[in-house]
Amino acid sequence: MMFGGIDSTGAIIDGIKPGEAHDILLPNQRQRVQKVAVDIGGSLAKVVYLTSGRHNQGGRLHFTAFETDNVETCVRFIRSLLDGGAAQAGDEEEDEEEGSSSCGGSVPDSGPVIMATGGGAHRFRALLGRELGVEIRVEDEMESLTAGLNFLIREVADEVFTYSEDKPMQFVDPTTDDIFPYLLVNIGSGVSIIKVTGEGRFERISGTSLGGGTLWGLLHLLTGVRSFDAMLGMTKSGDNSKVDMMVGDIYGSDYGKIGLKATNIASSMGGVYRKALDKQHDDADIARSLLYMVSNNIGQIAYLNAQLHGIKRIYFGGYFIRGHPLTMHTLSYAINFWSRGEMSALFLRHEGFLGATGAFFKTEDVPTPAPASPSQPSTPTGQRTPRRRPPTERRAKAYSFTENFSIAGAIADEAVGALGMLDREPSKLMALPQLVNTGAQPYQPDTVDLSQEPQQQSYWIAAMERNTHGLLDLAASGALPSCADEASRRRLERFVALYLDHLRRLRERPLAYGAMSVRALLGLREQCLHEVGLEDIFAGVKQRETDVALAALPALLAQTDALPADEQVRQLLHNVLAGNMFDWGSTALREELAAGQLDLARARSRIHWRSQFDNTDAFVRRMAGGPAYRRAVVFVDNSGADVCLGVLPFARLLLARGAAVVLAANSRPALNDVTERELADIVARAAQDDDALAAAWREGTLVVCATGSSGPCLDLRKLDERLVRLARGADLVAIVGMGRAIHSNYRARFACDAIKLAVFKNQMAADAAGADMYDALCWYDAA
Ligand SMILES: Nc1ncnc2c1ncn2[C@@H]1O[C@H](COP(=O)(O)OP(=O)(O)O)[C@@H](O)[C@H]1O
Numbered sequence: 001m002m003f004g005g006i007d008s009t010g011a012i013i014d015g016i017k018p019g020e021a022h023d024i025l026l027p028n029q030r031q032r033v034q035k036v037a038v039d040i041g042g043s044l045a046k047v048v049y050l051t052s053g054r055h056n057q058g059g060r061l062h063f064t065a066f067e068t069d070n071v072e073t074c075v076r077f078i079r080s081l082l083d084g085g086a087a088q089a090g091d092e093e094e095d096e097e098e099g100s101s102s103c104g105g106s107v108p109d110s111g112p113v114i115m116a117t118g119g120g121a122h123r124f125r126a127l128l129g130r131e132l133g134v135e136i137r138v139e140d141e142m143e144s145l146t147a148g149l150n151f152l153i154r155e156v157a158d159e160v161f162t163y164s165e166d167k168p169m170q171f172v173d174p175t176t177d178d179i180f181p182y183l184l185v186n187i188g189s190g191v192s193i194i195k196v197t198g199e200g201r202f203e204r205i206s207g208t209s210l211g212g213g214t215l216w217g218l219l220h221l222l223t224g225v226r227s228f229d230a231m232l233g234m235t236k237s238g239d240n241s242k243v244d245m246m247v248g249d250i251y252g253s254d255y256g257k258i259g260l261k262a263t264n265i266a267s268s269m270g271g272v273y274r275k276a277l278d279k280q281h282d283d284a285d286i287a288r289s290l291l292y293m294v295s296n297n298i299g300q301i302a303y304l305n306a307q308l309h310g311i312k313r314i315y316f317g318g319y320f321i322r323g324h325p326l327t328m329h330t331l332s333y334a335i336n337f338w339s340r341g342e343m344s345a346l347f348l349r350h351e352g353f354l355g356a357t358g359a360f361f362k363t364e365d366v367p368t369p370a371p372a373s374p375s376q377p378s379t380p381t382g383q384r385t386p387r388r389r390p391p392t393e394r395r396a397k398a399y400s401f402t403e404n405f406s407i408a409g410a411i412a413d414e415a416v417g418a419l420g421m422l423d424r425e426p427s428k429l430m431a432l433p434q435l436v437n438t439g440a441q442p443y444q445p446d447t448v449d450l451s452q453e454p455q456q457q458s459y460w461i462a463a464m465e466r467n468t469h470g471l472l473d474l475a476a477s478g479a480l481p482s483c484a485d486e487a488s489r490r491r492l493e494r495f496v497a498l499y500l501d502h503l504r505r506l507r508e509r510p511l512a513y514g515a516m517s518v519r520a521l522l523g524l525r526e527q528c529l530h531e532v533g534l535e536d537i538f539a540g541v542k543q544r545e546t547d548v549a550l551a552a553l554p555a556l557l558a559q560t561d562a563l564p565a566d567e568q569v570r571q572l573l574h575n576v577l578a579g580n581m582f583d584w585g586s587t588a589l590r591e592e593l594a595a596g597q598l599d600l601a602r603a604r605s606r607i608h609w610r611s612q613f614d615n616t617d618a619f620v621r622r623m624a625g626g627p628a629y630r631r632a633v634v635f636v637d638n639s640g641a642d643v644c645l646g647v648l649p650f651a652r653l654l655l656a657r658g659a660a661v662v663l664a665a666n667s668r669p670a671l672n673d674v675t676e677r678e679l680a681d682i683v684a685r686a687a688q689d690d691d692a693l694a695a696a697w698r699e700g701t702l703v704v705c706a707t708g709s710s711g712p713c714l715d716l717r718k719l720d721e722r723l724v725r726l727a728r729g730a731d732l733v734a735i736v737g738m739g740r741a742i743h744s745n746y747r748a749r750f751a752c753d754a755i756k757l758a759v760f761k762n763q764m765a766a767d768a769a770g771a772d773m774y775d776a777l778c779w780y781d782a783a
């Protein structure tokens with residue numbers, strides 16, 4: 001499928017290429033595209049741009065914004081993108097050589113394209129042209145807004161969500177039904193209400209001048225605060241009833257007869273007059289009152305328009321929302337309240353970038369809107385033939401958020417917010433066929449929703465900070481051979497700054513990047529590493545530990561082969577757990593590992609076996625008495641002792657008992673996890689010294705497959721299609737490691753037998769499960 005010169009068909013992950021930030025290949029993307037879209041509004045200039053690597057491996061969209069008052073900074077930023085990404089991740093000499101991601105890093109096939117929309121596209125057209133020296137293509141604002149929203153709804157997984165206090169981010173998939181008609185309420189400086197009935201069919205049916213600019217302006221006048229973020233921050237502690245006139249102030253109680261509670265606002269700011277005309281009012285109270293005033297008013301106007309046009313779905317867009325819980329709560333509440341639950345307020349994770357996204361994907365190969373009504377604004381560039389995509393056409397979602405991690409935001413200081421990236425994902429990610437995910441038993445990969453657990457949330461953010469500093473120390477001590485050179489060291493410093501910056505932001509706005517989980521925090525860390533060009537900092541460590549472990553394998557196999565059958569099963573399971581202690585991601589163990597103080601026997605002696613978390617015996621009995629397994633899928637974890645001395649001998653046992661075995665490993669590096677490529681090499685090496693492994697490897701009863709994932713945790717709904725094919729008919733699923741079996745999938749249920757094997761190596765993870773540090777999780781569940 002073509003979107004604005006970018007071909008999204010057949011996107012696949014292209015494995016590991018050290019030094020390259022992107023390894024997602026768009027095999028059909030022949031064109032080198034240098035493209036930036038900017039949407040310059042009354043308050044903010046929003047920028048969307050694409051980065052692509054040396055081999056045309058593109059596919060990362062970045063989002064950032066500047067104040068319109070600083071439009072020159074924005075233009076400078078765009079120029080730096082065109083000049084080869086001076087403001088980007090790879091901003092140093094050697095990065096250019098290595099083809100780090102850059103909007104302009106490689107020689108493009110055609111000249112750069114700047115798409116501009118919003119009022120400022122007209123107002124600053126001359127400035128843009130002069131400063132950038134390229135043709136500026138101006139796109140209509142409403143057209144871009146709706147095209148952008150249609151794109152996000154259709155193409156981006158986990159984009160649309162509803163808000164409620166107990167479920168702040170409940171994702172919905174609007175494409176299970178026809179996405180039209182819907183109402184877009186775009187809250188920017190002012191508010192536009194647009195009815196969208198099809199691709200390119202829209203009408204601005206209403207609006208209000210009481211919008212984001214109103215709140216910003218009034219708050220500035222009344223409180224003197226300039227920054228919008230500071231104002232949002234103040235609303236948290238404010239008490240609006242100190243300045244508003246409440247129903248209770250008038251009635252002394254509820255006015256139940258007409259459904260008004262004493263705590264409802266009767267008159268925004270109306271309390272000032274009665275309560276204390278001469279009193280100095282608290283800025284925070286004023287801020288909260290005005291946020292309610294503006295949001296409630298918009299919510300009500302939105303409801304009335306939806307009612308008038310018989311539309312049930314209302315999308316709220318515009319930079320005003322900012323994922324701010326109080327704002328979303330007010331808008332949601334208003335829609336729910338007035339419609340008595342009939343309509344739903346839908347929010348977007350790219351809410352502020354609808355126009356810029358629409359403009360970005362706009363070219364001749366995208367259908368141009370056909371006028372829906374005479375009142376529709378005409379296109380300034382307008383002589384193209386209108387072509388329309390059938391409204392019901394649905395596509396697989398080709399993009400997904402890797403959360404809102406924008407390099408640009410972290411580097412361009414004057415950008416008002418780092419608002420993220422869209423990543424192309426391999427086109428087909430699917431659920432493990434054995435995964436139980438039904439209405440009655442929905443699958444949720446994350447064991448703890450940190451958005452709901454303030455204490456655990458702040459623990460984990462602090463733990464990630466501590467762990468990150470530990471990583472620097474580790475590199476400084478020379479324990480990371482792959483990070484020893486000067487260039488890597490500099491990148492590592494950039495990574496630390498970038499990741500810590502994200503963590504800081506998350507402390508302030510826990511929902512900024514979507515629902516928070518340990519999986520998300522760990523995934524974010526890997527992404528930041530990849531972003532600065534550090535593809536695999538543990539490569540050297542993995543290599544060394546694997547060499548040591550493989551050398552010890554033949555003796556271990558000989559020793560366990562000699563054991564009685566039941567004891568053999570028990571020993572092999574326990575070796576998997578001992579192997580899992582070789583975890584360079586664990587703050588508690590890292591120093592010992594770096595000092596080379598751990599071996600398999602010592603690791604085993606540290607583990608405790610408690611019946612709440614260990615039912616080894618049940619699995620031993622199953623192996624002795626039950627029918628032989630036909631096919632097992634094993635989700636592996638760390639390289640070195642974990643996979644070589646734990647998982648491989650266990651897989652060999654399953655093979656000996658008649659099962660085919662699929663070893664599923666990460667597609668890309670994360671910590672010291674073994675990757676698919678590394679694992680294939682390990683198996684081949686192990687097979688040289690062992691006849692059973694050699695035969696299974698040769699005959700294909702033992703195979704290695706990529707999961708499609710690249711973090712220390714795992715979402716079993718998003719697996720590479722090849723793995724899903726290989727997993728069909730599997731009657732045993734094994735999941736190894738703390739990331740995959742404790743932080744995620746701890747409660748996952750399967751339609752077949754399953755065994756989870758990990759060690760609690762983190763105090764909070766242990767506490768949350770009622771476990772102790774170094775308790776084994778060796779839990780077998782029969783189908
Ligand atoms: N960091 C910020 N700086 C300024 N305004 C912000 C910020 N975050 C949110 N806003 C709100 O977003 C509004 C601008 O929204 P936007 O969708 O960009 O509209 P426009 O296109 O009219 O500039 C501002 O008026 C303000 O209410």
Ligand SMILES: CC(C)(COP(=O)(O)O)[C@@H](O)C(=O)NCCC(=O)O
Pocket residue numbers: 463464467522580583584585586587588637638671712736737738739740743758759761762
């Ligand atoms: C990243 C990990 C999940 C890896 O564990 P594994 O899956 O390899 O067993 C784990 O090391 C972890 O939770 N680390 C973060 C907390 C800490 O610093 O200990």
Ligand SMILES: [Mn+2]
Pocket residue numbers: 583585637638671672673712737739
């Ligand atoms: Mn691991």
